[in-house]
Amino acid sequence: MKEGRLNFPFAAIVGQEDMKEALLLNVVYPMIGGVLIRGEKGTAKSTAVRSLAEILPKRMVVSGCPYRCALNDVDHYCNSCRERMAAGEVLSAEEASMRVIELPLNATEDRVAGTLDIEQAIRTGKKRFEPGILAMANGNILYVDEVNLLDDHIVDLLLDAAAMGVNYVEREGISYSHPSRFVLVGTMNPEEGEIRPQLLDRFGLTVDVSGDLDLTRRKEVVERRIAFERDPEAFRASYGPESARICEAIVSAQATIGKITPTEDVLDMAVQVSMHLGVDGHRADLTLVKAAMASAAMRGRDRVQREDVRRVAGMVLPHRMRRTPFEEGGLDMEELNAWMRERFP
DSSP, X not given: OOTTOOOOOGGGOOSOXXXXXXXXXXHHOGGGOOXXXXXXXXXXXXXXXXXXXXXXXXXXXXXXXXXXXBTTOGGGOOHHHHHHHHXXXXXXXXXXXXXXXEOOTTOOHHHHHOEEOHHHHHHXXXXXXXXXXXXXXXXXXXXXXXXXXXXXXXXXXXXXHHHHSEEEEEETTEEEEEEOOOEEEEEEOGGGOOOOHHXXXXXXXXXXXXXXXXXXXXXXXXXXXXXXXXXXXXXXXHTHHHHHHHHHHHHHHHHHHTTOOOOHHHHHHHHHHHHHTTOOSSHHHHHHHHHHHHHHHHTTOSSOOHHHHHHHHHHHSGGGSOOOTTSOOOOOHHHHHHHHHHHOO
């Protein structure tokens, strides 16, 4: 978020329930693998992403750490924090707000991944690393607008870091790594070009959004926007209680997600759904289960239900289905829901 800019509240966005759900599921369980939001202009894609950080709980991070390592996540400390601990230092904490880190469309690989000073490494034997956007993204939301217009190798770099939670940089045989655990959110307008299927498959969830055709909701969109533009502070304050409620639900879900173990029944359902649709590989099965776990946690449960799998199927599966060159894309969710209810009542 830019300094001084007041964002439209996440809680005030009318409709677009799948988009909001996909964003919240990834916040609760970032290992889902991010979300790609596709839709025409003016469908609140950027608004939703930029407002998301304001409803997220604050984090306790290691004071003085350049990567803002989470204090209690020792397994994912950066090298600097590990060295400080090994030297006997007691690491102190500071509170940090989650931020939306926006990736410029023209960002180079060095700007994204960071750079190594090869000359100094050769001369002194010490590595000097200049952090990039993936360092800033650690513990935050990495937002890529018009992701379909990025060079493929930059998208690959982002998806690799999102999947592993680590950014590896190697130059001239010298390597460096640091934690890069973030929520990846991409938005795009399909009219401006598509993403190749190999990259599309690696986004955990995909949501298609469009303008609302319901007269009442469309009027509500206009009314809320005008009210916000007239008095942003008063409008945001009016949604303060609802924003606080969403934040509390996120905190509770994040505490619950580590206690959830999917049952044999849920695993069986996820695998059979993927096989029914002829989805290649195992990424769809795994993402179905992870998203269903996050769905259960967001609803205050420590056990996944079949309804959770049904709820997230439309976000996990459509972009992973096999298509012939002349076949219309898309998933008939009515048919799939009927099949799931018949097979898994």
